[in-house]
Structures are given as structure tokens and as C-alpha cells.
Amino acid sequence: MVNLTIDDKQVTAPKNATIYEAAKINGIKIPILCHDKKLKPFGACRMCLVEVEQMKGRQIPACTTPVTDGMIIRTSTPDIIKARKMVLELLLLNHPIDCPVCDKGGDCDLQNLTYEYQVNANRFSDEKFHHEIDYSNPLIERDMNRCVLCGKCARICDEIVSFGALTFISRGIETKIGCEFEGALNCEFCGSCVSVCPVGSLLARPFKYKARFWALTNHKSVCSYCGTGCNLTLGVKDNKVLTTVYDENQGFHNGQLCCRGRFGYQFINSDKRLTTPLVRKNGVLTEAGWDEALELVASRLKGSGASAAALSTPRLANEELVLFKKLMETAGSANYDHSAGYAHAALTEGFARSFGATASPATIPDIQKSDLLLVIKTDSYETHPVVGFEINMAVKNKGAKLNILSDKRGKLSKLPDATTLVHTPGCEVAVINAMAKAILDEKLAAGSAAAIPGYADLEKALAGFTPDAVAGQSGLSAAAIRQFATDYAKAGKALIIFPIGNAYPGHNADLASAVANLAILTGKFGEGSGVLCMAEKNNSQGAVDMGFYATSGLNAGQIIDGCASGAIKTLFIAGENPVVSYPNRAAVTAALDKVEFLVVSDLFMTETAAMADVVLPACSFAEKEGTFTSVDRRVQHIKPAIGKIGKSRTDFEIFGTLIAKLGGQAPATPAAVFGEIAASVPGYAGMSYASLGEVGAFAPVIVKATFVAPKAAVVEPVAGKLALVTGSVLYHNGTLSQFGEGPMYVCPEGYVELSRGDAAKLKIEENDLLNVASATGSTKLKARITPRMPEGVLFSPYHFGAAGINQVWSGAPVTWVTVTK
Amino acid sequence: MNPINTFVPIIQGLKITLSHLFKKPVTLQYPTERPKVAERFRGLHALNVSHNKAKCVACYLCPTVCPAKCITVEAGEDANHDKYAAKYEIDMLRCIFCGYCVEACPVDAIRMTGEFELANYSRKDFVYSKERLLEKK
Numbered sequence A: 001m002v003n004l005t006i007d008d009k010q011v012t013a014p015k016n017a018t019i020y021e022a023a024k025i026n027g028i029k030i031p032i033l034c035h036d037k038k039l040k041p042f043g044a045c046r047m048c049l050v051e052v053e054q055m056k057g058r059q060i061p062a063c064t065t066p067v068t069d070g071m072i073i074r075t076s077t078p079d080i081i082k083a084r085k086m087v088l089e090l091l092l093l094n095h096p097i098d099c100p101v102c103d104k105g106g107d108c109d110l111q112n113l114t115y116e117y118q119v120n121a122n123r124f125s126d127e128k129f130h131h132e133i134d135y136s137n138p139l140i141e142r143d144m145n146r147c148v149l150c151g152k153c154a155r156i157c158d159e160i161v162s163f164g165a166l167t168f169i170s171r172g173i174e175t176k177i178g179c180e181f182e183g184a185l186n187c188e189f190c191g192s193c194v195s196v197c198p199v200g201s202l203l204a205r206p207f208k209y210k211a212r213f214w215a216l217t218n219h220k221s222v223c224s225y226c227g228t229g230c231n232l233t234l235g236v237k238d239n240k241v242l243t244t245v246y247d248e249n250q251g252f253h254n255g256q257l258c259c260r261g262r263f264g265y266q267f268i269n270s271d272k273r274l275t276t277p278l279v280r281k282n283g284v285l286t287e288a289g290w291d292e293a294l295e296l297v298a299s300r301l302k303g304s305g306a307s308a309a310a311l312s313t314p315r316l317a318n319e320e321l322v323l324f325k326k327l328m329e330t331a332g333s334a335n336y337d338h339s340a341g342y343a344h345a346a347l348t349e350g351f352a353r354s355f356g357a358t359a360s361p362a363t364i365p366d367i368q369k370s371d372l373l374l375v376i377k378t379d380s381y382e383t384h385p386v387v388g389f390e391i392n393m394a395v396k397n398k399g400a401k402l403n404i405l406s407d408k409r410g411k412l413s414k415l416p417d418a419t420t421l422v423h424t425p426g427c428e429v430a431v432i433n434a435m436a437k438a439i440l441d442e443k444l445a446a447g448s449a450a451a452i453p454g455y456a457d458l459e460k461a462l463a464g465f466t467p468d469a470v471a472g473q474s475g476l477s478a479a480a481i482r483q484f485a486t487d488y489a490k491a492g493k494a495l496i497i498f499p500i501g502n503a504y505p506g507h508n509a510d511l512a513s514a515v516a517n518l519a520i521l522t523g524k525f526g527e528g529s530g531v532l533c534m535a536e537k538n539n540s541q542g543a544v545d546m547g548f549y550a551t552s553g554l555n556a557g558q559i560i561d562g563c564a565s566g567a568i569k570t571l572f573i574a575g576e577n578p579v580v581s582y583p584n585r586a587a588v589t590a591a592l593d594k595v596e597f598l599v600v601s602d603l604f605m606t607e608t609a610a611m612a613d614v615v616l617p618a619c620s621f622a623e624k625e626g627t628f629t630s631v632d633r634r635v636q637h638i639k640p641a642i643g644k645i646g647k648s649r650t651d652f653e654i655f656g657t658l659i660a661k662l663g664g665q666a667p668a669t670p671a672a673v674f675g676e677i678a679a680s681v682p683g684y685a686g687m688s689y690a691s692l693g694e695v696g697a698f699a700p701v702i703v704k705a706t707f708v709a710p711k712a713a714v715v716e717p718v719a720g721k722l723a724l725v726t727g728s729v730l731y732h733n734g735t736l737s738q739f740g741e742g743p744m745y746v747c748p749e750g751y752v753e754l755s756r757g758d759a760a761k762l763k764i765e766e767n768d769l770l771n772v773a774s775a776t777g778s779t780k781l782k783a784r785i786t787p788r789m790p791e792g793v794l795f796s797p798y799h800f801g802a803a804g805i806n807q808v809w810s811g812a813p814v815t816w817v818t819v820t821k
Numbered sequence B: 001m002n003p004i005n006t007f008v009p010i011i012q013g014l015k016i017t018l019s020h021l022f023k024k025p026v027t028l029q030y031p032t033e034r035p036k037v038a039e040r041f042r043g044l045h046a047l048n049v050s051h052n053k054a055k056c057v058a059c060y061l062c063p064t065v066c067p068a069k070c071i072t073v074e075a076g077e078d079a080n081h082d083k084y085a086a087k088y089e090i091d092m093l094r095c096i097f098c099g100y101c102v103e104a105c106p107v108d109a110i111r112m113t114g115e116f117e118l119a120n121y122s123r124k125d126f127v128y129s130k131e132r133l134l135e136k137k
Helices: A019-025 A078-094 A109-116 A152-159 A192-196 A259-263 A290-301 A318-331 A345-355 A364-369 A379-383 A385-396 A428-441 A447-451 A455-464 A467-474 A478-490 A509-522 A540-545 A556-565 A585-594 A651-661 A670-680 A741-746 A756-762 B003-020 B061-065 B100-104
Strands: A002-006 A009-013 A049-052 A059-061 A072-074 A140-142 A167-169 A176-178 A202-204 A217-222 A231-237 A240-244 A278-281 A284-287 A308-312 A336-338 A372-376 A401-406 A419-422 A494-499 A530-534 A570-574 A597-602 A614-617 A626-629 A634-638 A722-727 A751-754 A769-773 A778-785 A793-797 A815-820 B045-047 B071-077 B083-091 B110-112
Touching (some): A002 A019, A009 A019, A152 A167, A192 A202, A217 A634, A259 A385, A318 A540, A318 A670, A345 A530, A372 A385, A372 A478, A372 A509, A379 A494, A428 A455, A428 A478, A428 A509, A494 A509, A509 A530, A540 A626, A556 A585
Parallel strands (some): A722 A793, A751 A778
Antiparallel strands (some): A049 A059, A231 A240, A626 A634
């Protein structure tokens, strides 16, 4: 800490602070346009000029000057105010004063400063700019006439998002922010640039002209897409969520969001929302009252025992999942599960046996503290984009080494010094086993590893996994595998990251145990180390923590089979859309057709809800109270931001009423259920809504390490066929994002991605409609030719109802398909 | 009681009354006679028109400043990506005719006319839509 004087006030500040930061910490406001706390100092706007006595009263920028001991700083002498006024006059010289039609009005830094410094007239005169406005995409509007050249958009796109879509082009008075070759903006549309723009140059088009900022009521919430647990501020007007509002002080991610988080909120107030309960009468879903619908459901569930089953989406709040479980128990059934039954196996089976806990022994903030990140699948960026930003920052700012093991290259592969080993699909476990073997062989294991239970068995099991043996089947060189093993073992702090989810059946319990073995062997635990298993949905980790998966009953796959065989007569699906998100659509559809009584509670008339006998309209995350648990077990409290849409009810109310109708005792409020959770779930002890506050709290994970020998499935290539791998695309998460306008603008339909080599061989061109066929079935998808795919491998995202890939994909990690035009 | 004190005020009063019999009457024989409305009278609003369209750019300043919360604006985006008022409504039952909307308008899109005959038969007729508010040429 250093001592200094700012405006005659004795203050202290950290040694590496700039004058601007030191002033901010001590509550002294210095006006600025080009600063964001996430970005490196830039010094573009010249608004933050201050006088430092030691520098002979010269005016220096506060945002780029580090503090030194004994500095005497003045932030608002008449000379400085005069200088700032002149800066504003010069900025306003070219700025079109179109505040009445500019959507930034009311939230504009330039407008606020102009008002504050009373710049009413301009001593200079010049022509305004006449740059063409970029309306080419439906999410971000670029009006360079309003730009003040602070460079924040270009910097955030480079430093954090690592896309580099925007940059300064031309020089002098001609300087502007532009895209490559002055073209249209075509990026990943995370909207980070929009969030930091101090003026109206970059605007969110979905919110354009919808309301003024001052008319919005801001409600803090948690994003309901992926498991990262990003905090959101919802801008609400007239019971409608109109936008997400940027708040640089919110969450571990400092307000940073991805495309779906920032632009995918429209599902909340979508016209397609279900507003009344529906009951099937004479084969047609007809509007009904809540009493009628719930009475019908209760009568079917009452005493149904093991013939009833439940599938839930892990998007429900913890409290709702607890009640859902209680409902099934009251009905006498232990058949409940989520996420196709396998998508949580890495946690519930893999980590359970390897770590003695069903959660990851690492947190997202660990990423930036690590020396080496071992990422399994480049898809980690697509599944959890804000975690991806953390990886970008760790690599670019903190110098972390990035090693990626993947079946295709991806955006992460482009980071500086990232090493990507592209293996043949489906052999992740074998490669990781080979790394463990190499660590053992090269005596890089921690000294204490031999004392951990299962060591001898692991040694024996790994005997066949020498890097040389695995090199052949994985398409990698033995030296590369050894290098990865050495890098990992020798790094001071090393973190393994891998995503799980419906589309990643290969990321199973064995993969979890295999990576756990690496961490246990080398003792990589503690700050900046560990294993981070990233569950797919906003509360996937919570669903596991609440025990909403098959323990004594049937799992999701068995429930679907049970429906088909007639063993399951009543199926209650809450929020899940198995017809689209589970593998093998034909089999799932047949099973749901067969089941006697199907109840679906959902926000929308999904493909699954359309088959139901009773459809219950549920509430979105913006209408309910509860808690979500993120991938790193950060438990966060959400509160209603808007009133309920139509006659919809929260799942909490639905399950509570049904429990009461079945003669059980249901807690009245989510807070009461959270009290039960705090008392019974390991790690949640001592938590309450009050203690969670706005930032939430981590549920600690206690690791009891055991070596488990993972089975490595061998994927045999099929001659003449291509390997299809499924996955998530950056703009979507599960099937919910199909109802978010932003994600659907950018990625409206499924596609199949293939390499240039394969495309040339099969004479396929971009956007050709391909018939993709496997033993399971076939579908027609558009071709997308990219350099990132290795030859012989196809990739297709799974989120889409129309022409879904699950018509082709049976649930195997790798599906062998033929592609014809 | 002094009679002078009793009658003098009465006579003085009658003098004033009598004098008015010979002056021009203050009352108007409305509706046959029309009042002359002062130039700055604040009556019914009108939306100014320029180049055959409303000048209003839907900046939302008038609904923001309106103390009676009687103005409803919804902005729209036209074919040229320009902002215009897709909906502009004033609820005359709530309006207090303070004129703040006129004062706040940055583009001189709204003014107040001398029109004061706003009586109507049903409540919904007091909600003036954009079409009714557009100035009559």
C-alpha cells in the first residue's frame, strides 16, 4: 500500500493501482469515458486529467499513471475543469447531438458529462461524420458517427472475448472503429462491445426503441441457460423483461455475458408461452382450470407406486427439485431422473467414486489462478462461454499454459501458445489413461499418491495404456501424449476442465475417473488446481446435489424403456424435452406415445408437451424464487423480477399442490425448503437466503480421493463411414434457447459441420442440404465446411426440434454415418 | 344603531350594480358567441407535422416529465431505421394541461391549441390517439 493525497484527503491505495483506481477506491470520482475495470488502461479519452504536484502541475491522465508514495493529486482545479470542458467540446464537435432518437440517451456517459460540465455551446465548428450505419445483423447496430473512439469495444473483444472483430481503422480525423476490410460485423455476438460502449455507437437491436433506460426497473437475477451461474440484471418495464442491463460490478465475471445470456431473454415474455393448463379431451388438448388439471394428475399419481416416473429438467430451482422428489416419494415411486440419465454420470458416478463427492473440487475463479489448463474438448468454450472468457484471460493476461485434448479444433485452439491434440473421436479416456501411465512411468507422481487407495489396481489397469499403445488408436504421437503428461505433472498449479451434457455421452463416469486419477496422482488440488466438471444447465449441479437422479429407482434411459414396455404408466415430465434432447428420437417418441398418462409442465408447447395428456403452464426463472447451484457449487438466490405470465404457476406451487392432494405435507415457501436443504445437503450447511445475499456462497467440496481404474471404450472405425460427434453450439443451451430471439437470429437451425477435405471428396458445398444417415435413422441438415474439423469427423449441435440430430444419433459417443447430397 | 351605518353600504352596493347595467356584459352567450382564446392558452394538444409526417421522434421525454402520467408513447422503427411514435396517446381525463410536455419536447413536435371543448360521452373517447392529435391542416 502507498500513501498519497488526493484533493487534500490523505488516502492509501494498493501499490499497483493507477491514480484513477486509487481515487475510486477512496470515493473520489474522476470523470472518464475509456475505462472499464476489466480492461487494461488505455488513456484515450483525456477526460481523467489530473494535476500531480510532483509533476510540476502538468495535467496527466489518471487512468494510465500508477500511484507513487507521497503523490499529491488534485482532480478538479479550475484549469482541469477548463481542460475537460474543452475535451468535451472537441468530442461534441463531431458527435451528432441526436440524443432524442439515440437509445443510449439517459445512460450515456458523454451525455452525463456534458450535463455535469455544462457544455452548452461549442467554440469550434466542423462537419459531422457521415459513416454508413451497420444494420447488417439483427443483434448489434454500429453507428460510427456517434463514436468517441474510446476503444473499449475493440479492447474487450480482444482482451476478454478474444475474437478481435473490431479494431481502429484509418488514421487521424478519419479514424473509426471497424471490422475487417470495413465489412459488416460478423462475430460471435456476445454483445460485450455493446455493454461497454459509453455512447450510442453500439446498440442492442432487440432492445432498440423499446424503452428508455430510466423507465426500466432493474432486477438482479441469475442466468438460466448454462451452468456457469452468471449474474444478470433484468431490465423490466410493465411486467416485461425488455433487456439485460450491464453492471460491471456484478458477479465473478464482472457483468460479462455471452450471446444467449445477453440476447436470449425473450423467452420470458414470449407470445408462445403457455398461459393456461391444458387437458386432452377426445384426443385434443383443451383449455382447463388448474383444479381440474391437478385433480386429474393427482388421481393418476395416487398410489401409482413404481408405475409412475418423473423426468425433470435441471433448470428447476433446488427447492423445486426437492419438492418434485418428495412428490414422487409420496406417490410411492423412486423413478426420477434428469438429463437423459447419463449426462450427470461424471458427477454422480465418476466423481462420487473418485472424490467421494458429487461435485468438482475446483471453482471458476481458480482458472485465472492456474499455471496450466488442461481442457478436454474445445467445446468447453461453446458450452460455457463465460468460463471460456476466463480461460482467455488466464492465457492472455496471466500467462497460463493451455493444453487442449479434443476431437476437433475450436476457438480455444487459437489462443496464444495453446496446444491442441486432435485425437480420433471417442478415445478421450484412453488418451488420459496414457497420460496417467506416462506420469507413473516417468516418476512424476506425487510422493503421497502410492498411499491412496486403489493405487495398485490403477497401476495394473494402466499397464495396457502406454502412450505408444494409445498413440495408434488415438491418432496422436506418443511423444505428444508424454509431453501433455509432463506439462501437467510439472505445472505448479494445474486445472482440468471438461464439459458434460446431453450431447456429450462420452463424457461419462469413466472420463471423470480418468481425469480424477491425473489430479490425484499428481496431487493437483487447492487454489488454482483441481478438476472442474462443467454441468450443462443452470442448475445441473443443484439437481445432483439435491439427489434428483436414480439411486434406487430407474434412470432416465430405463424410464423411457419402461414407457415403451408398458411398465411405466404415468410419466411426469417437468421442463424436459426428451423428444429433442434425448438420443434416438424415434424410440423416445414411441415410448411417450405408449405411456398411458403423460403430464408435462413447461413454459412452451414443446414437441414433448404436444404429446401430453395434461400440460401445465410453468413459470420461468424470472417469475419465481429459489436457488441455483452453478458448476462450481456457487449457490445463488433468485427472486421474481416480473409477475407470473397468464395463469402459469411455478413448479414449486404445482408440486406443492399435488403433494397436498396426495395427502402429503408440502412446505409452504421456497425459503422453508431451502432451510431443509441447508440442514441436509452436504456443503450447504449454514446457508439461508439472507446469507446468500446477492453474491451467493460456495458449497465447499471435501475430497476423499480414491483411484478408480476407468474403462476405456474402444471406438472401432467403420469403413466408408464418417464419425459423427454431437455437441453444443455457442449460441444455444439445451432446447430452451430456441425460444430466445437472439440465439435464433444467429443460429436458427441445426447443421452438420465437416472438414474441407471431406467436403472436397464428397463434392459438398457450403449450405448444401445433406442426408445424414446412420443405423438409427436419418435427417437432412445443411452443410457447414470449416477448417477446424479433422477429416472423417462430422459435428452437429443437438438443440433443434426441426431436423434434429437425435434422429440419427442413438446415444453413442460416436455415431457412424453416411452423408449424401 | 346608527341608520347611516346601515344604509350607506347598501346604497353604495346598489350603485355598483346599477353602473354595470350600462357596461358591456362579461358573460358570453356561448355557444352562439365564441370566446377569444389567448395565444398562450393551454388547450388540447396537437402533434406538429413536417414533411407530411409527425415531427415526434418518440424520445419519451413527455411521458417522463408528465406529472399526471397521461401520455403513452411506444416507439417504432421505420423502413429507414428511424425512430417514430408508433403509438402516441394522451388521456385527457388525467391531463392537467400543465404544458410540461411542450416544454420538454426537444423537436417541437407537440404544442397546445386553443381547443377547449373536450366534453364527450364515454371515457374511452377521452383517450386521444395519435391520429386524433395530429394537427389539422
